[in-house]
Amino acid sequence: MSDIKIEGYEFKPGFKGMAKDTSSDQTMFKGVHWGKAMMWIFLLSDTFIFSCFLISYMKGRGSTIIDWPNPSEVFGLHVFGVDVPLLLIAIMTFVLITSSGTMALAVKYGYERNKKMCGWLILATAIGGLTFVGMQAFEWGKLIHEGVRPWENPFGAPQFGSFFFMITGFHGTHVSIGVIFLFIYAYKTFAGHYDEGKRGWFTTMKGDYVEIEILGLYWHFVDLVWVFIFAFFYLW
Amino acid sequence: MSEDFNDNKTIQAQSSEAISGGGSGIATDADYVRPAEVADQDLYHGHSFITKWIFCQDAKVIGVQYFLLATFTGIIGLILSWLMRLQLGFPELVPFMTAEHYYQFVTMHGMIMVVYFLTALFLGGFGNYLIPLMVGARDMVFPYLNMVSFWSFFVAVAVLLASFFVPGGPTGSGWTLYPPQAILEGTPGSGWGIMLMCISLILFVAGFTMGGLNYLITVLQARTRGMTLMRMPLTVWGIFTATVLAMLAFPALLVGALMMSLDNVLGTSFFMPTILKAGEVLEYGGGSPILFQHLFWFFGHPEVYIVALPAFGIISDLISVHARKNIFGYRMMVWAIVGIGALSFFVWAHHMYVSGMNPWFGFFFATTTLIIAVPTAMKVYNWILTLWRGNIRLNTVMLWCLGFIVTFVNGGITGIFLGNVSVDVPLSDTYFVIAHFHMVMGIAPLMVIMGAVYHWFPLVAGRFLDEKLGKWHFWLTFLGAYSIYFPMHYLGFIGVPRRYFEMYDSPYVTSAVGMNEFISLAAFIVGAAQFILIYNIIKTLKTGKPAGHNPWQACSLEWLTPSVPPEHGNWGDRLPTVHRWAYDFSVPGAKEDFITQTTPPSEVAHTKVEKT
Numbered sequence: 044m045s046d047i048k049i050e051g052y053e054f055k056p057g058f059k060g061m062a063k064d065t066s067s068d069q070t071m072f073k074g075v076h077w078g079k080a081m082m083w084i085f086l087l088s089d090t091f092i093f094s095c096f097l098i099s100y101m102k103g104r105g106s107t108i109i110d111w112p113n114p115s116e117v118f119g120l121h122v123f124g125v126d127v128p129l130l131l132i133a134i135m136t137f138v139l140i141t142s143s144g145t146m147a148l149a150v151k152y153g154y155e156r157n158k159k160m161c162g163w164l165i166l167a168t169a170i171g172g173l174t175f176v177g178m179q180a181f182e183w184g185k186l187i188h189e190g191v192r193p194w195e196n197p198f199g200a201p202q203f204g205s206f207f208f209m210i211t212g213f214h215g216t217h218v219s220i221g222v223i224f225l226f227i228y229a230y231k232t233f234a235g236h237y238d239e240g241k242r243g244w245f246t247t248m249k250g251d252y253v254e255i256e257i258l259g260l261y262w263h264f265v266d267l268v269w270v271f272i273f274a275f276f277y278l279w
Numbered sequence: 280m281s282e283d284f285n286d287n288k289t290i291q292a293q294s295s296e297a298i299s300g301g302g303s304g305i306a307t308d309a310d311y312v313r314p315a316e317v318a319d320q321d322l323y324h325g326h327s328f329i330t331k332w333i334f335c336q337d338a339k340v341i342g343v344q345y346f347l348l349a350t351f352t353g354i355i356g357l358i359l360s361w362l363m364r365l366q367l368g369f370p371e372l373v374p375f376m377t378a379e380h381y382y383q384f385v386t387m388h389g390m391i392m393v394v395y396f397l398t399a400l401f402l403g404g405f406g407n408y409l410i411p412l413m414v415g416a417r418d419m420v421f422p423y424l425n426m427v428s429f430w431s432f433f434v435a436v437a438v439l440l441a442s443f444f445v446p447g448g449p450t451g452s453g454w455t456l457y458p459p460q461a462i463l464e465g466t467p468g469s470g471w472g473i474m475l476m477c478i479s480l481i482l483f484v485a486g487f488t489m490g491g492l493n494y495l496i497t498v499l500q501a502r503t504r505g506m507t508l509m510r511m512p513l514t515v516w517g518i519f520t521a522t523v524l525a526m527l528a529f530p531a532l533l534v535g536a537l538m539m540s541l542d543n544v545l546g547t548s549f550f551m552p553t554i555l556k557a558g559e560v561l562e563y564g565g566g567s568p569i570l571f572q573h574l575f576w577f578f579g580h581p582e583v584y585i586v587a588l589p590a591f592g593i594i595s596d597l598i599s600v601h602a603r604k605n606i607f608g609y610r611m612m613v614w615a616i617v618g619i620g621a622l623s624f625f626v627w628a629h630h631m632y633v634s635g636m637n638p639w640f641g642f643f644f645a646t647t648t649l650i651i652a653v654p655t656a657m658k659v660y661n662w663i664l665t666l667w668r669g670n671i672r673l674n675t676v677m678l679w680c681l682g683f684i685v686t687f688v689n690g691g692i693t694g695i696f697l698g699n700v701s702v703d704v705p706l707s708d709t710y711f712v713i714a715h716f717h718m719v720m721g722i723a724p725l726m727v728i729m730g731a732v733y734h735w736f737p738l739v740a741g742r743f744l745d746e747k748l749g750k751w752h753f754w755l756t757f758l759g760a761y762s763i764y765f766p767m768h769y770l771g772f773i774g775v776p777r778r779y780f781e782m783y784d785s786p787y788v789t790s791a792v793g794m795n796e797f798i799s800l801a802a803f804i805v806g807a808a809q810f811i812l813i814y815n816i817i818k819t820l821k822t823g824k825p826a827g828h829n830p831w832q833a834c835s836l837e838w839l840t841p842s843v844p845p846e847h848g849n850w851g852d853r854l855p856t857v858h859r860w861a862y863d864f865s866v867p868g869a870k871e872d873f874i875t876q877t878t879p880p881s882e883v884a885h886t887k888v889e890k891t
Contacts, residue, residue, distance in 0.1 A: 049316050050313070050314050050316075051313040051314055052313060052316070065508065066507055066508065066509065067507060068312070068313065068502060068503075068504060068505050068506050068507045068510075068857070069315070069316050069317070069500075069502050069503070069504060069506070070316055070500045070501075070502070071499045071500065071508070072499065072500065073316070074316075075500065077420045077421070077496050077501065078421075080496050080500055081421065081492045081495075081496050084492055084495055084496070084526065085488070085492055087527070088488060088491075088526040088527065088529075088530060089530075091526075091527050091530035091531070092533060092534060094530075095531050095533075095534035095535075095577075096534055099534065099538065099549070099570055099574065102567060102570050103549060103566070103567065103570065106565075106567050108565060109565060193545045193546070193547045194545055194546040194547050194548070194562070200565060201547075201548060201564070202547075202548065202549070202565055202566065204547075205547035205548065205549060206549075209537070209538070209547075213537075245423060246421075246424075247323045247423070248321060248423075249321065
């Protein structure tokens with residue numbers, strides 16, 4: 044953040060700089076857009092939601108008396124006559140992490156005022172997210188077909204189904220909301236709303252490329268949460 | 280007082296160092312304040328009745344909306360408490376008062392008062408109205424989001440109240456909503472009631488998150504020139520810290536409510552153990568009821584401080600203004616608020632001492648709980664030291680402040696009883712607990728709200744509330760509240776359990792019956808006394824004494840707007856510039872007994888004002 048210049052304010056490095064920023068007037072995070080600060084704090088709150096989910100999952104899995112199903116069997120795919128454990132999930136994770144990369148590039152091109160590249164990359168991110176949600180729907184369908192329900196599970200503890208559908212569902216909702224916003228932002232980018240500072244439909248605030256970065260923060264967070272869900276459900 | 284001042288600390292108008300605070304080479308004179316970092320806020324100005332008063336984006340209007348809706352919900356909570364007291368004092372007097380209804384009223388009274396009344400009123404009401412004004416912002420940073428926040432709260436309240444009209448009525452599982460009983464047949468409202476309660480809570484959390492983000496970013500990123508964090512009034516510190524707590528504690532409630540809904544609707548067993556009902560095993564099995572208790576109290580304990588911290592902040596400002604003295608130990612007060620907030624996340628299981636937990640676990644939570652007594656006691660001492668040799672105005676506001684201090688100390692001391700495992704276990708689930716938490720987080724914050732209403736009404740409405748009615752209101756409430764809750768401590772000691780619909784012919788009868796009748800009568804009077812305030816407000820809105828600018832001679836920014844009541848955008852053409860903290864009262868050498876936050880140092884160079 045060394046490229047930010049503020050009239051009459053001298054930045055200091057390290058801990059002293061942090062203390063100086065904190066004790067200064069007007070803003071605590073110098074040069075940080077309001078919306079960006081808001082998104083960080085929202086994500087902190089959202090982290091607590093997912094932590095509560097995952098801790099409940101650990102507690103539920105730890106205290107059930109019926110055996111937990113073996114994830115590499117339950118989540119395995121049977122392709123070309125061979126059983127491949129975690130195949131689908133590996134592809135899903137790869138797609139989602141890739142979409143994080145395209146999102147980061149979209150932010151970069153946005154700040155360079157490269158409308159076209161920015162728009163296409165947002166669109167690519169949205170399609171990545173959509174693919175992820177589609178594959179998740181496929182996995183849900185497969186498990187449901189095999190008889191796993193939120194209230195019962197032929198492979199072992201019923202809590203497996205409960206926690207799996209609830210937590211991946213909650214995460215999938217996050218991804219879906221992100222995808223909707225990505226499509227809207229892609230449209231707004233192509234239509235040039237961010238270049239001309241066109242006012243938002245609801246908020247009536249002027250459009251700016253920083254919005255893409257804010258959505259990017261959300262998107263990276265959703266990916267990061269997936270990494271934890273992946274570790275807790277599929278690798279444990 | 281003046282003899283005690285240290286001359287070295289006073290500002291020399293000639294010295295540039297004193298003001299710039301280390302930004303060397305920039306400051307040229309004492310009145311210099313850095314230019315604005317952020318461009319002036321772009322605001323949407325409503326033109327029609329709907330955009331100005333209903334779907335309004337002005338934080339002040341939203342604050343009043345929150346205030347009115349929370350008060351309306353609070354009155355419903357009050358009426359429910361009357362009905363409960365009717366049953367407890369005079370059992371079977373009214374035919375419709377069945378055990379089911381009693382439990383439903385208990386539950387709804389608790390949930391309404393804690394979440395939909397106190398939380399919404401302190402953060403949504405006072406937070407919205409005061410934060411932008413006190414930090415010198417034009418509005419909240421995201422006005423549209425702020426509007427959606429209120430309307431989410433509105434829908435949450437509507438859903439909550441709708442549960443009175445669904446089959447089975449509202450949930451009767453107690454405000455803690457403990458499973459498995461909350462969703463098992465036999466508990467009133469086990470189907471629709473608990474479902475609507477969970478939905479309503481989820482909506483409330485979603486709405487609150489939108490508001491909370493606004494409060495936090497406005498405080499962190501939208502202060503006016505010269506307004507440092509350590510120059511903010513303690514009201515803002517209290518609301519800010521409470522909002523941080525809410526942002527981190529409400530997630531646990533959200534998750535708990537969601538999991539309970541799934542247990543209820545889909546038949547999952549997150550919280551449901553294997554249950555035998557009338558000789559038959561239910562479909563549930565393998566879940567952990569204790570998990571819900573942890574989730575609930577991880578929210579529930581910070582919730583206590585979500586209500587208490589804004590009260591601490593507001594009371595500090597009221598005491599300082601009406602004792603005409605700076606708040607004693609401002610920085611200590613700030614750190615106490617922050618410290619209490621941080622500690623509140625490590626004490627939740629003291630609500631669960633009787634849940635069968637490991638005694639060492641209880642020992643840990645008893646320790647953390649008692650540590651909280653340190654910063655809270657510091658705050659109480661500081662309030663008393665602020666009053667010490669102050670030029671006290673014994674008006675209605677000050678009466679409420681004094682009432683608060685006494686009540687808070689009272690409730691705090693019983694908290695030390697209950698924080699210890701060995702004392703808590705026998706007192707658990709008795710009226711002692713009821714008396715404790717009503718004193719400390721019911722009556723005490725309520726007194727702050729009342730004080731704040733009498734203090735800020737002249738700002739919101741431009742007129743004073745009637746002092747005579749105010750004093751009646753105070754004395755009836757204060758003496759009445761003690762008549763209600765003091766005897767309850769005794770009821771708890773003789774072992775009367777809480778949440779019992781009726782005592783029938785239990786051995787407590789002899790000593791408890793008369794006392795219960797007395798408590799009920801007092802509760803009717805105290806409840807009725809609250810309508811004095813409503814009458815007072817309606818009466819003075821039109822006919823009250825006009826207040827004019829800064830009627831209390833306060834220093835903080837909210838009184839310094841160009842027009843009273845402040846208009847949309849708060850500050851007219853120019854944002855205020857802040858040069859000092861909000862507590863420069865009775866400064867030796869100054870013309871008046873207060874120096875406003877916007878007064879430049881050169882104007883008061885001859886006085887003994889401290890650098891803040």
